[in-house]
Amino acid sequence: MIKPVGMSIAGLDTGNGAGGETDLRVYEMLGIHGVLAVTALTVQNTKGIKDISVVEADFLRKQIETLIDDFNIEGIKIGMIYTKEQFQVVRDLLEPYFIVVDPVLYAKDGTQLIKDVEEYKKIILPIAKVITPNIVEASALSGIKIENENDIMISCKKIRNTYNIPYVIIKGGHGTGKYSFDYMCSQDGIRKIGYQRVNIKDTHGTGSVFATALTAEYIKIKDVEMAFRRAREFVQSSIEYGLSIGKGIGPVNVSVEVIKKSLKYEVVEEMTKFADFVENNEKFWLLIPEVQSNLAHSIRPEYVRDLRDIATFRGRIIRRWDRKVIVGHPVVFGNPTHTARMLLSIIFKGVNGTCLMNIRFDEKIVNGFKQIGYDQIEINREMEPSHGEGKTMQWIIDYISNEYGKIPNVIYDRGAKGKEAMIRFWTKDMNEMIEALNNLLKLL
Structure with a gap:
C-alpha cells in the first residue's frame, strides 16, 4: 500500500x-x-x-x-x-x-x-x-x-x-x-x-x-x-x-510547504547551471574580488520569509592562482553571507529580485554594466554608522531606498578602512544574471 x-x-x-x-x-x-x-x-x-x-x-x-x-x-x-x-x-x-x-x-x-x-x-x-x-x-x-x-x-x-x-x-x-x-x-x-x-x-x-x-x-x-x-x-x-x-x-x-520545496529544488538546479557557466568561462576570474565571491539565489520573492529561503554556495566562488575559478559546492539554504543578507533586504523592500552576486570593484566593470544597460549607484562606506554584526547589507539597502526611492541593479563602493571596494549586482532571475555577466565579460 x-x-x-x-x-x-x-x-x-x-x-x-x-x-x-x-x-x-x-x-x-x-x-x-x-x-x-x-x-x-x-x-x-x-x-x-x-x-x-x-x-x-x-x-x-x-x-x-x-x-x-x-x-x-x-x-x-x-x-x-x-x-x-x-x-x-x-x-x-x-x-x-x-x-x-x-x-x-x-x-x-x-x-x-x-x-x-x-x-x-x-x-x-x-x-x-x-x-x-x-x-x-x-x-x-x-x-x-x-x-x-x-x-x-x-x-x-x-x-x-x-x-x-x-x-x-x-x-x-x-x-x-x-x-x-x-x-x-x-x-x-x-x-x-x-x-x-x-x-x-x-x-x-x-x-x-x-x-x-x-x-x-x-x-x-x-x-x-x-x-x-x-x-x-x-x-x-x-x-x-x-x-x-x-x-x-x-x-x-x-500547499505552501510543497510549493516551497519545489521552488528550492528549482533554485538548486539553477545554481548548478550558474556554476557550470562560471567554471567554463575563461574570463570569469576578472570578476572575483580578494575576499572571493558568492551568489545568493532566492525562491520566488512572495514566498521569502528569512535566510532559510535563500541559497548560496557553501564554499563560495574562488579564484585560484592560475586564474581558474572554482565554485564551492554544495548549494545550501540559510547561510548568512553578505550576499544572502543583501538579497533578503532587497526582497523585503518589495523588489522583484532573486539573484545577487558580489563582484570585484573596477572602473572598467562599472562602466561595462553601464554599457549593457544597468542603472547603478555609488555608496560611501565611510557614512556607515556603527552597528551590530550582519547589519551592513541592510544599512546599504535602507540608505539607498530612503535616499533615492529605488534600488538600482548595480550597487558599488570604493571601500573603507578594513573594507574591500565592492560591486553588488542583482537581477530578477538566473537567466538574466547569466546573460548579463556573459555580456559584461565580452567587454572586458
Whole structure:
C-alpha cells in the first residue's frame, strides 16, 4: 500500500476555502489518500455563504456505505453536518472508527452550519475521539463564557467529561495578544502549544485544515499528541502564506510547504547551471574580488520569509592562482553571507529580485554594466554608522531606498578602512544574471 486512506464527512465550499474539497487537498499534501462523503453544497465565496443545499440522509448513507465497503479507512474527519437525520447516519455507520470532529457551528459570516445543535451534541460528540472547537465553539458546547485561560481549561475539561471524548483541543486563534495557544485536554491533563499570532486577514478554512491535518498525522503515526503538534505547525505555515484572493476573507494556503520545496529544488538546479557557466568561462576570474565571491539565489520573492529561503554556495566562488575559478559546492539554504543578507533586504523592500552576486570593484566593470544597460549607484562606506554584526547589507539597502526611492541593479563602493571596494549586482532571475555577466565579460 503506497498511501493510507482518510475520509472526510463535510459540505462543499464553492470558493474552495474550506469544506470537503480542501480536506482532500490537505490529505494529499500530507501523504494520505482522501475520500469524501458530501453532506451539503454551499453557495459561497470569500465574502460569505449565500445558500445551502442539504444532501438527503439516505444519499449520505449510500456515499458512506460505498466508501467503507471498498477502502480501509484509518481515520475520519467530520466537518459540516447539517441535520439530525445526517447525524444518525454517521453515528450508525462510523462509530467504531477514529473520528476527529471539527464542530463548525457557524461560518465566519455567522451562517449557521449545524441545524440542531442540541441533537448534534447528543449524537455526534459522543462518537468523537478528538474534537477541535475554537473559543467561540467551545463556549457554545460547554455553556461557559470563555474570557481567559482558566475559562478555557474549565471548558476543555467539561466538554471532555460531558461527552466522554478522549481528546478535546480548544484552538486559541480567536483570542487576542501577540501570542496564542491551543489547549489539549486528555486523561493525562492539559497540554498547550504556543505560537506567534499572524496579523493577516486570509484565514478562511483554518479550523477545517487543522482538523484534517490532525486526522492525517494520526493516521500516519497513531499518536494524538504528536499529531496535534504537527497539525498546528502545518496550519501555522498555511496561515502565514494565506492566499490574497477574493474580496473577503481569503483561504489559507495548504500547499505552501510543497510549493516551497519545489521552488528550492528549482533554485538548486539553477545554481548548478550558474556554476557550470562560471567554471567554463575563461574570463570569469576578472570578476572575483580578494575576499572571493558568492551568489545568493532566492525562491520566488512572495514566498521569502528569512535566510532559510535563500541559497548560496557553501564554499563560495574562488579564484585560484592560475586564474581558474572554482565554485564551492554544495548549494545550501540559510547561510548568512553578505550576499544572502543583501538579497533578503532587497526582497523585503518589495523588489522583484532573486539573484545577487558580489563582484570585484573596477572602473572598467562599472562602466561595462553601464554599457549593457544597468542603472547603478555609488555608496560611501565611510557614512556607515556603527552597528551590530550582519547589519551592513541592510544599512546599504535602507540608505539607498530612503535616499533615492529605488534600488538600482548595480550597487558599488570604493571601500573603507578594513573594507574591500565592492560591486553588488542583482537581477530578477538566473537567466538574466547569466546573460548579463556573459555580456559584461565580452567587454572586458
